[in-house]
Amino acid sequence: MKNIYIIGVGLIGGSLAIDIKKNDPNVVIHGISRKETTLNEALALNLIDKKATLDDVDKADLVIISIPVDATVKLLPTVLDKIQDSALVIDAGSTKSEICKVVENHPKRRNFLAMHPIAGTEYSGPSAAISGLFVGKTNIICEVEKTTFKLQEKALKIFEKIGMRIRYMNPEAHDKHIAYVSHLSHISSFMLGKTVIDKEKNERDIFDMAGSGFASTVRLAKSSPEMWTPIFKQNKENVIETLEEYINNLTQFKELMKQDDFEAIFNEMKNTNHIKDILNGIA
Template sequence: MKQIYSIGVGLIGGSLALDIKKQDPEVVIHGISRKDATLNQALELNIIDKKAVLEDVKHADLVIVSIPVDATVKLLPTILDLIPETALVVDAGSTKLDICKAVENHPKRRNFLAMHPIAGTEFSGPTAAFEGLFIGKTNIVCEVEKTTFKLQEKALKLFTDIGMRIRYMNPEAHDKHIAYMSHLSHISSFMLGKTVIDKEKNERDIFDMAGSGFESTVRLAKSSPEMWTPIFEQNKTNVIETLEEYINNLKHFKELMEQDDFEAVFNEMKNTNHIKDILNGIA
């Protein structure tokens, strides 16, 4: 896979490009973006080797799609129309069901691999990209059986070579689990930030009193609304379900405090401490 086209050259697409180039300096990374300024920036940062347009993917060995999920749903059939029979297209979207459905009957469905690298930061754009982002991270692959074996084999080797673990899952299960593990935490962070901004009108007070706990909890509120709004829209049913459970837990915690039942408050937190054992096991 020597001719690689990255549609989207921000945090995920750019970091993938950097890691792939580190593994194989002979690959040529072509960048595609709606904004020429973004491509110029990616060139300056040595994330890509050349600028390209969508029609150029007819020369691709591999196409990486790392753009907002609503744009992926619209663009993916066209990409598959354009690529040669020997090429593979992968996407890195945070939702999978709508993306998989968009190409389920496409003549080149076998040339597509749906994946979601569970990696990232709160930053976006080419300047957010860096080498090593994916080391030790899980890459969830959906409907692998629908991708031609030779192409999936090459792609999975590429991603394991840059340090990712591979996990297989169907799109429905992926979207349900990711609503709890990622989408809910982003909403919580955004709404915590909103609550503080609405209450604390003095920005200097927020800055002076923000401890490490607040900073780490609200970190995800710096994330791009342009990226996250389509994710919430595509995964609406699962996100609403997780929000209902989360809100019920918050209400229950509030009721315990109103009842001065701090033994129960202690037990709630003590029982939840088990999360560190789970996360330590993952680490």
């Protein structure tokens, strides 16, 4: 795959560009973005070799779509319309059901692979791209059976070279599980940040008194609202379900506090300590 076109050269798209180029210096990375400033920055950072437009994807061997999920739903059918018959199109969206559904009857559905690399940081834009972001990280692939086998093989070779672990899942299961382990944590972080900002009017007090625990808990509140609002919208039902369970647990904790039942609180926290065994080894 010599000509690679990346639509959205930010954290994920840019990091993919770095690692793909590192493993195969002969590839030519073309960047596509609505913003000229983004492409200029990506060029200056050597994330891409050339600027391109959507009309150029007919020359692509591989197209990687790494933009907000609502934009992916609108753009993906058009990209499939334009590509050559031998090209592969991959998206990196954090929701999968609507993205898979929009192309389920497309004549070139076999050219599309739906993936979600479980990797990232709270930062965005070309300057956020880093080498090695995907090493040891899980890459969830949905509806792999709908992608032609030759293109599956090519994609898996790329993922293997950049260090990803592969897991297969259907889009509905992906969206349900990811609501718990990713989407809820982002909402919690945003709302904790909001609570502190609303109550602590003195920013200096927040800065001086915030320890590493607070900083790590609200880290995700630095994430891009432009990216996360469409994710919550597309996964609305699953997100509401997780929020209801989370709110029930918070309410129960508050009631135990009111009742001075600190033995029950201790037991709740002790039982929850098991999460460190489950997550052992995750950086």
